[in-house]
Amino acid sequence: EVQLVESGGGLVKPGGSLRLSCAAxxxxxxSYSMNWVRQAPGxxxxxVSSISSSSSYIYYADSVKGRFTISRDNAKNSLYLxxxxxxxxxxxxxxxxxxxxxxxxxxxxxxxxxxxxxSS
Amino acid sequence: xxxxxxxxxxxxxxxxxxxxxxCRASQGISNYLAWFQQKPGKVPKRLxxxxxxxxxxxxxxxxxxxxxxxxxxxxxxLQPEDFATYYCLxxxxxxxxxxxxxxxxxx
Numbered sequence: 001e002v003q004l005v006e007s008g009g010g011l012v013k014p015g016g017s018l019r020l021s022c023a024a025x026x027x028x029x030x031s032y033s034m035n036w037v038r039q040a041p042g043x044x045x046x047x048v049s050s051i052s053s054s055s056s057y058i059y060y061a062d063s064v065k066g067r068f069t070i071s072r073d074n075a076k077n078s079l080y081l082x083x084x085x086x087x088x089x090x091x092x093x094x095x096x097x098x099x100x101x102x103x104x105x106x107x108x109x110x111x112x113x114x115x116x117x118x119s120s
Numbered sequence: 121x122x123x124x125x126x127x128x129x130x131x132x133x134x135x136x137x138x139x140x141x142x143c144r145a146s147q148g149i150s151n152y153l154a155w156f157q158q159k160p161g162k163v164p165k166r167l168x169x170x171x172x173x174x175x176x177x178x179x180x181x182x183x184x185x186x187x188x189x190x191x192x193x194x195x196x197x198l199q200p201e202d203f204a205t206y207y208c209l210x211x212x213x214x215x216x217x218x219x220x221x222x223x224x225x226x227x
Binding site for chain 1: 121154156158163164165166169170173175207209211214215216217218219220221
């Protein structure tokens with residue numbers, strides 16, 4: 001069974017940092033790209049970042065470029081999102097979602113999400 | 121960047137109704153489009169992938185169509201459990217982008 005479990009969310013002050021983790025199981029993690037998606041309270045879904053299976057290709061939304069860093073550790077079956085210079089508008093539930101491998105389509109599995117609150 | 125314009129943003133319908141939600145891409149995305157259902161406090165659930173393929177386990181009353189820039193999600197006969205918010209997502213190019221959502225409410 002595919003499982004994605006996020007952790008690391010919490011309350012942080014504006015300008016602060018937080019590192020989110022996503023532990024994957026039930027599939028060959030190293031074969032898939034991975035994604036982060038967020039949802040601000042009462043708002044829609046926003047794609048945040050993607051990373052290819054070998055970390056060779058990385059993409060960010062303009063809203064987080066230069067502040068957030070996506071990474072992965074295939075030996076640990078884990079995905080990360082380092083968030084720096086956090087702003088109030090980064091307050092959201094952050095989801096990790098499985099990406100693609102050859103012949104498959106992305107966003108078929110999602111974690112339960114972790115809440116990040118940026119407030120003084 | 122590709123913009124996804126979803127319509128309507130909200131609608132009310134009755135059990136048994138046929139409902140159609142539309143997503144329009146600002147440029148062609150072939151069939152790199154998925155539809156998701158999200159209920160309050162829950163994780164988004166993929167309903168449709170590759171524009172028209174039904175996700176395993178999803179009832180056949182859900183269907184998707186379209187290619188290029190125009191896409192539709194149709195629910196053939198609304199059931200009580202279908203009242204939720206629906207999102208389209210293009211994953212043709214980066215940055216990926218979601219539609220703004222359609223909140224489907226009970227009439």
